[in-house]
Amino acid sequence: MSSGLTTLSELTEYPVVQAPMAGGASCPALAAAVSEAGGLGFLAAGYKTPEAMYEEIKQTRRLTDRPFGVNLFMPQPDNADPAALEVYREQLAGEVAWYETALGDPDQGTDDAYEGKLAILADDPVPVVSFTFGCPQRRVFDKLAKAGTFTVVTVTSAIEARTAEWAGADAVCVQGIEAGGHQGTHHDDPQADGTGSGIGLLSLLTQVKEAVQLPLIAAGGLMRGGQIAAVLAAGAQAAQLGTAFLVCPESGAHALHKQAMTNPLFTRTELTRAFSGRPARGLANRFLREHGPYAPAAYPQVHHVTSGLRKAAAKAGDPQGMALWAGQGHRLARDLSAGQLTEVLATELSVAREGMSARGVS
Incomplete structure (x- = not known):
């Protein structure tokens, strides 16, 4: 069962999606500003209660009447090794002393209040709902389709994309290894070291395009309109950008986080489990280097x-x-408002397409 929407162009003026960034960056002000400018803004419901998610939805509706999305984290298996977790807690003792704070309680559940959030989104629908860290069952897609919601599943392989297609998703967000934040893999391999052996976006996009018939959103290291033109030429219908929007004044990211994007002290990114236990790409700082391994x-x-x-x-x-x-494109971050950035990206995309056309590239 499908929601009836077949292209993202029905949701946006420009093929620009602001990535849902959990932890505060993707706040109502940012999502609304991007949507108002012709892109597709996203709220990140990860780590929030259902009530907090709903409050952000209401705030976003007050700021814009254009389509926007909400991203959910899929429930995770409760299979962490208690002994390994305790060893890591002991390793962090020096951090506890340095910052004069306590470690958090690891036993706070692994489902991120998933069912409660789904119930709200089915009862009071938003235009788009996306899923990360897995793929819902068909019943979920059927319920959201009945509500008129367009659904997207984040994938990092052709196999995951096929799973999403079989389950009934309307589109997939193809996430290359270049992407910032968590890798949206459906199953985290505990035997892997978390430093990443994933696939680059353009190669992955081609693999997924040949594996499924769904619309594709490309994500991973994209910072310029010319890059958007490249992924559209490779088969995507839209591009999703996170780091580019993280530095915008509307973003809820911490000021230090925004400043670090272009700070010469931080020259590279790495995938690490240091902060969350799941591979995620961040600037290589002291904590990542000392605890990541x-x-x-x-x-x-x-x-x-x-x-x-x-x-x-x-x-x-x-x-x-x-x-x-x-x-990986963090050093290309620009100090622009979210609306300005969306419009600049659209202009750069148009210029790149004109250049491609003039060179006989379609």
């Missing part, structure tokens, strides 16, 4: 354990202890 595959338990440390580091003005999620 030892962090266990235990999500969201490690996220809860390190939550207080990350907040204390931010309060102390120390970016070396924060999770500075960033894509």
